[in-house]
Amino acid sequence: MEILKMLSAPLIGAVIGYFTNYIAVKMLFFPRHEVRVFGKVLPFTPGAIPKGKPRLAKAVGNVVGNNLLTKDDIKAKLLGGEIEHRVTEVITAELKNKLKDEICKLTHCEEDVYEGGKVKLSEMLSRQIVDEISASQLPEIVVEKANESIKEKIGSSMISKLISEERIHSLTAPLVGKIRGMIDREGMGCVQPVIESKLTDGGDKTGLELLELVKVDEKRLAEMIGKVYRKTVDKYVDKLFEKLNLAAMVENKINDMPIDEMERLVITVMNKELSMIVNLGALIGFVLGLFNLIIK
Known part of the structure; x- marks a missing residue:
C-alpha cells in the first residue's frame, strides 16, 4: 500500500503528460x-495543419515547379x-510512305511546269512533318517523361505522400492536348525554315533533282527530320513552361485536398514521430512526479 502511494504521483504525472x-x-x-x-476567434482555431494548409500548398508547389520538374x-x-x-525513326518511315506517291507524281512533271519545285517541296515536306509529329506519340512521350522525372526526384520523401502518382498524372495529363495544340498552331513556322535551309544546301539543284534526292535518300530525310525534332522539342518545351504555371497547379491541387485526407497523409508519414512525442x-x-516525490 505504501509503495502504491509512492508510485501514485509518478503514475499520475505520466498519465497527465x-x-x-x-x-x-x-x-x-x-x-x-x-x-x-461573441464574434472573437478562439486561439488555436483552426488547428495548425488546417490553418497552415495554404502555406504548405504554396511551399510544395514551389518545390515541384522550381526543382522537381x-x-x-x-x-x-x-x-x-x-x-x-x-x-525520328517512326516519323521518317511514315513520312517516306506518305510522300512516295506524291513525289513520284511531281518528278514526272516537266521542268518548265515545275518552276517552284523547291518551294512546293518545302511546303509539302513541312506540312507532312508537322502532321506526323502531331499524330505521333510525342506529346504522350513528353508527359510520360515528365511523370518519370517528378517520381525520380520526389522518391520516398514526404512530398511523395502529398503528391501521389494519381495526382502527378492529373497534373500532367492536360499537357498532351496543350502540346498537340501548339504543334498544330505553330508547327509550320518552326519546321519550314529548317526544311528550306536543308533544301538550300542542295545548291543549284533544280526542283526535280531535289525531289528525286529526297525520294531516294532516306538517310538525308532522317537527318532532316532529326533536326526538326530537336528544334521542335527545344522550342515547344520552353514555350510550354512559359505558359504552364506548374507551381500554381500543384498549389491548387493541394488546396483542393480535403483536410481529412491531408491528416491521413501526415499521420502516415509521421506516425512514428507523433507516437514518440505522445510517449x-x-x-x-x-x-517529474518521481522527482517531486524525492524532494518531499
Missing part, C-alpha cells in the same frame, strides 16, 4: 474550422537518346 501531448498532437488537425465566441529535365530525357532515335510526454510526466 501522455494526454497533454496527445491533445497537443490532435490540435495540429482539430478543430478544422475557426471557432468564434524543369524544362532542362524534360529536354535531357527527350534529346540525344533512345527517345529521339525512336521518334515522451508520459515519460516526462513520470520523471
